[in-house]
Amino acid sequence: AQSVTQPDIHITVSEGASLELRCNYSYGATPYLFWYVQSPGQGLQLLLKYFSGDTLVQGIKGFEAEFKRSQSSFNLRKPSVHWSDAAEYFCAVGLYGGSQGNLIFGKGTKLSVKP
Amino acid sequence: DSGVTQTPKHLITATGQRVTLRCSPRSGDLSVYWYQQSLDQGLQFLIHYYNGEERAKGNILERFSAQQFPDLHSELNLSSLELGDSALYFCASSVRSGGGDTDTQYFGPGTRLTVL
Numbered sequence: 001a002q003s004v005t006q007p008d009i010h011i012t013v014s015e016g017a018s019l020e021l022r023c024n025y026s027y028g029a030t031p032y033l034f035w036y037v038q039s040p041g042q043g044l045q046l047l048l049k050y051f052s053g054d055t056l057v058q059g060i061k062g063f064e065a066e067f068k069r070s071q072s073s074f075n076l077r078k079p080s081v082h083w084s085d086a087a088e089y090f091c092a093v094g095l096y097g098g099s100q101g102n103l104i105f106g107k108g109t110k111l112s113v114k115p
Numbered sequence: 116d117s118g119v120t121q122t123p124k125h126l127i128t129a130t131g132q133r134v135t136l137r138c139s140p141r142s143g144d145l146s147v148y149w150y151q152q153s154l155d156q157g158l159q160f161l162i163h164y165y166n167g168e169e170r171a172k173g174n175i176l177e178r179f180s181a182q183q184f185p186d187l188h189s190e191l192n193l194s195s196l197e198l199g200d201s202a203l204y205f206c207a208s209s210v211r212s213g214g215g216d217t218d219t220q221y222f223g224p225g226t227r228l229t230v231l
Contacts, residue, residue, distance in 0.1 A: 036222070043117065043205060044222040090158065094218065102148055102171055103207075103220060105158040 002027045004093050006106035013081050014114045021076040021109050023091030032094035033074040034103065035065055039087045047089075050074065061085070086113045118142065119208050119223035127229045133194040136226045140187055140208030146170075147189040148209075148220060149181055153202040164189055165211070193228070201230045 005024045013019055025031055032051050036044040048059025055067040065076045074091060088110045092103040118141035128134055140147050149161040151174075160173035164183035175181075178196075183189045193200060204227075207220040 032218070034219075043224040044207075045117070046219065046221065049219055094220075102160040102163050102173060103150075104160070107157045 002093060002095060002104050004091050004104055004106035006089075006091055006109050008109045009107070010110045010112070012112040012114060015083050016080050019076075019078045019081045019085070019111070021089050021091075021111070023074045023076065023106060024072050025074065025091075025093045026072065027093050027095075031074075033065075033067060034092045034094065035059065035063070035074075035076050036090045036092060037061075037087045038090065038108075044090065047076070081111075081113055083113045083115065086111055117221040117223065119206060119221055121204075121206050121223035121226050123226060124224065125227050125229070127231065128196060129231055130196055130198060132196050132230075133192065134196065134228065136191040136193070136204055136206075136228075138189045138191070138206030138208075138223060140189070140206075141221055144208035144210050144221075145187065146209045146211060146218070146220075147183055147187070148207040149175075149189070149191050150205040150207065150222075151202045152205060152225070158205075161191070196230045198230050201228055203227050 003026045034049045035047040047063050048057050050057050050067045058064050063078050088108045090108045091106045120139045122137045145166045147164045152158045161175040162181045163171040167183050178194050181191045203225045205225045207222045209218045209220045
């Protein structure tokens with residue numbers, strides 16, 4: 001069955017430090033992969049997406065992610081974290097084909113930023 | 116702002132009651148998806164409509180139903196509510212469905228349902 005695993009429930013980093021959030025997926029076909037961010041009390045905002053082509057994708061707010069097929073991973077990175085990045089981050093895989101089009105989400109990683 | 120609107124923002128009701136959540140997709144989007152976010156289950160797909168037709172069902176209870184109207188807005192109906200139905204309900208929309216850039220889903224702000 002398709003699944004998405006985010007191994008880290010909660011991560012704390014210092015402001016200005018680099019960040020990497022891990023995501024592993026299980027999916028039989030070519031995956032469509034997404035990262036969304038949810039600030040407290042807010043909806044989900046799309047950070048970036050991978051459909052095909054270049055395996056390093058750039059997103060909004062200075063985030064990037066790298067698709068590694070051999071490792072079934074799609075890790076999110078940011079070189080220098082800002083206090084406003086504190087939020088919950090969700091990795092998702094799109095189930096496409098036939099009439100399907102829904103997303104399977106990981107459990108999320110909550111990011112705290114120390115001043 | 117994603118362009119997807121959901122009403123109401125908050126809803127407080129009692130067990131056994133019925134509520135209707137409303138979603139208006141982005142202009143031009145034909146697909147509407149409903150998701151439930153709860154502390155124990157995380158974000159779970161409920162149901163997908165495309166241009167008025169049901170396309171896929173996920174973990175949606177029989178007490179829940181949805182529809183998409185000719186103007187493409189969608190409603191999620193929750194009946195015989197239980198305490199465990201308390202959650203954040205998101206609607207998302209995309210241009211089409213089936214793969215590709217046109218299937219990027221944009222989420223609304225959600226409706227927080229509290230069942231007392």
